[in-house]
Amino acid sequence: MKTEILKEIIKRNSLKEDFAVLTNLSTGNSEIFDSKNLLGKEFKNYENKIKNFYNLKKNGIIDGTQIFILNYIKPVEVIIVGAVHIAQYLIDLLKNFNFIVTIIDPRKYFTTEQRFQKVKIINEWPNNALEKMETNKNFALITLTHDPKIDDPALSYALKNKFFYIGALGSKKTHENRCKRLKEAGFGEKEIRSIHGPIGIKFGGKSTPEIALSIVAQLVSETNKILLNSKN
Numbered sequence: 265m266k267t268e269i270l271k272e273i274i275k276r277n278s279l280k281e282d283f284a285v286l287t288n289l290s291t292g293n294s295e296i297f298d299s300k301n302l303l304g305k306e307f308k309n310y311e312n313k314i315k316n317f318y319n320l321k322k323n324g325i326i327d328g329t330q331i332f333i334l335n336y337i338k339p340v341e342v343i344i345v346g347a348v349h350i351a352q353y354l355i356d357l358l359k360n361f362n363f364i365v366t367i368i369d370p371r372k373y374f375t376t377e378q379r380f381q382k383v384k385i386i387n388e389w390p391n392n393a394l395e396k397m398e399t400n401k402n403f404a405l406i407t408l409t410h411d412p413k414i415d416d417p418a419l420s421y422a423l424k425n426k427f428f429y430i431g432a433l434g435s436k437k438t439h440e441n442r443c444k445r446l447k448e449a450g451f452g453e454k455e456i457r458s459i460h461g462p463i464g465i466k467f468g469g470k471s472t473p474e475i476a477l478s479i480v481a482q483l484v485s486e487t488n489k490i491l492l493n494s495k496n
Contacts, residue, residue: 269294273336280364282338284318289330297333307331339364340487341399345390345418346408347374350433353476354406355383361484368393368418369409391417402490404429404483406463410438416445423455429486431463431479438462 269285276283276296283298286307295304297318303311313326314333321335339362344351347369358365366384369375375385386393394417405422407415415432422430423446432442439461446456464478465485 266294269296272296277336280338282336284333284335286314287332287334289325289332338402340402340404341366342404342406342483343368343394343397343399343418343422344406344408345369345415346411346433347371347380347385348408350472350476351408352379353473354479355380357476357480358483361480363404363483366397370414389417390414391421394418394421399425399427401426401428403427404487405431406479406483407432410434412442412445416442416449419446419459420449420451423451423458428490429460429483430458431460431482433463433475433479434461436462 273285273296281298283296285294286297286303287294288306291306293306295307297303297307297314299318303314307314310326310329310331313329314331317324317326317333318335321337323334325332341364342358344354344365344367347367351367355365355367366386367375367380368386368388368390370387370389372387375387403422403425405418405427407418409415410433419430419432419442432439434442439459442461443456443459446459447453460482463482464475465482467474467478469475469478
């Protein structure tokens with residue numbers, strides 16, 4: 265593989281972009297491909313097959329060709345609303361699974377550098393912060409504050425924009441009240457049921473680290489479902 269290709273892979277990977285590396289096994293030549301780039305002459309004849317593998321995020325030798333495709337998938341972006349104590353544990357775990365994390369909390373006294381290092385922090389109300397972000401259905405939302413003024417606007421935004429994962433911390437009673445508010449706001453039963461609340465898988469843990477682990481386990485499970493569905 266040429267040095268130019270390796271440099272481009274490193275660059276795009278650092279920018280967290282979706283792309284693929286195509287290699288012609290007959291010639292050894294490689295090329296970077298994404299949805300915006302035109303294919304070079306060597307790969308042009310297999311454009312439809314390449315795009316099909318790329319869109320499905322499949323890796324391997326493309327059927328009926330000598331072309332090997334390796335997909336580099338942009339990490340899932342997780343928005344955490346609420347810079348509370350459990351968020352510190354969540355961030356450490358999420359980074360280990362290559363998630364990109366952003367914290368939103370208008371309360372600046374919670375979002376100090378001592379508590380949160382090397383993570384993007386937005387000190388705005390969620391409705392304002394989210395409207396400025398470029399989000400899509402591959403985003404995940406985790407709300408932690410229990411405060412309807414902070415959590416509900418974020419939940420509403422995520423539901424409207426069809427985030428693949430939406431989770432909200434709180435007791436069953438808290439979640440029941442939350443669901444009532446969202447129903448009054450015009451959301452349907454199916455939409456509201458898509459919220460994981462109380463958040464996290466159930467394995468009996470009650471400590472803050474255990475709850476954080478249960479949340480990340482649930483998120484990883486839902487992320488893997490998305491990836492598996494894209495390959496089928």
